[in-house]
Amino acid sequence: MRSDRVRSVLYLPASNARAIEKARTLDCDVAVLDLEDAVAPEAKAAARAAAVEAVRGGGFGPRLGVRINGLDTDWGPDDLAAMKAAGATLVVAPKVETPEAVHALSAGLGKGCALWAMIETPRALMTLADIASADGALDGLMLGVNDLGKALGTGALGTGASADREPFKPWLAMLVAAARANGLLAIDGVFNRIDDADGLAAEAAQGRLYGFDGKSLIHPSQIAAAKAAFSPSDAEIVQARAVVAAFAQPEAGNQGAIRVDGAMVERLHLEQAKALLARAQG
Incomplete structure (x- = not known):
């Protein structure tokens, strides 16, 4: 099992200068500046420039990563090239579906830069073993529950979601198994209901029970619960x-x-x- 501390992986929009500055002071294990879902199309270029400045400027207490746009989008190739030029040490890639995608992403990374692949489509579930065993810079697998729930038609992440993520249980176990078989980190998906502290604690505990190393987060208020759940009691x-x-x-x-x-x-x-x-x- 990997020893990296990734109990709390917080996403912050790279388009928000205040969020980037705040990330330097947070006690999450990993801060991920997001260029994808959290950024509107017209703000993509400016967000990329802000992420480059943040990577080069440093000063972050947590490990810093950047989630780029997919290589099949208008912004992805430029995002990847910019992260290599900036000297990023962690890149998160959305909607990875094939080992060939892992190879293409790895080829565009700088030396020593780790890659985390987001598993968030039905096709990715079917090719998960091949993705996890692909040669390259792959260092971790992340479950993208919002996109996956939408694609599967489960409705599992709405306000009326199943409290124990019943529709996701096979994929929780499968992702952890694929990660363990290949020496990768396994990072659970986000919990959307920011004001539901009990729900977050329960879901984080479930993630640890399934064997995940940590949890993706969408708000700083979720950091403490994730760190507690994924630390030995x-x-x-x-x-x-x-x-x-x-x-x-x-x-x-x-x-x-x-x-x-x-x-x-x-x-x-x-x-x-x-x-x-x-x-x-x-």
Whole structure:
């Protein structure tokens, strides 16, 4: 499993100068300046210039990424070239549907720049294994739930959405499996109802249960809940320490499984415990 801290991935419109400046002060793990959905067509060029200035200017506490427009749009190729020239270290690409798209995007990135591919169409779901295993700069997969819900016809992200994202469950599991099989980050989709704190907490907890590394966010008020959900809890830390301590005892010897607090624990659980403690310290 990747160790990168991507618990909270906040989207901010690159067309909003105040939002860019605010991003420098936020405690999210990753800030993504958006050139795609959050920017009107007539503002695309100005937003691109603002993103270039932000990347070059630096000063961001969180890791900084830029979501470009698709390469099949009028703005995408220029976005990609501008990010390479600016020295961007993370590019998020929307509506990636094929491994060939991963190759094309990777070829246009600067050295050392990571690529996150958004999975948000039915075709992408059908080619997900090929996308995830494509050679190139691919570093993470992101679930684009709004576009995916629209394309599938589920209506799953409206105000009357299923509280447990029932229509999305197969795709939640599939994306995490594809990411894990290829050493990639898995980042859950956005939660649209900004004022529904309980709903956000529940959905973030569900995302972690499915194995996601973090969650995409649309408002700074969502950062704390995402970081809490995707960080080890106090109870988990106590349990992990107990597992590590138990296997360190002489009587554990070379046993493959031992009893800890009334449960049988195998050495694979020891590896999980050590990984969890490492994340907690990070």
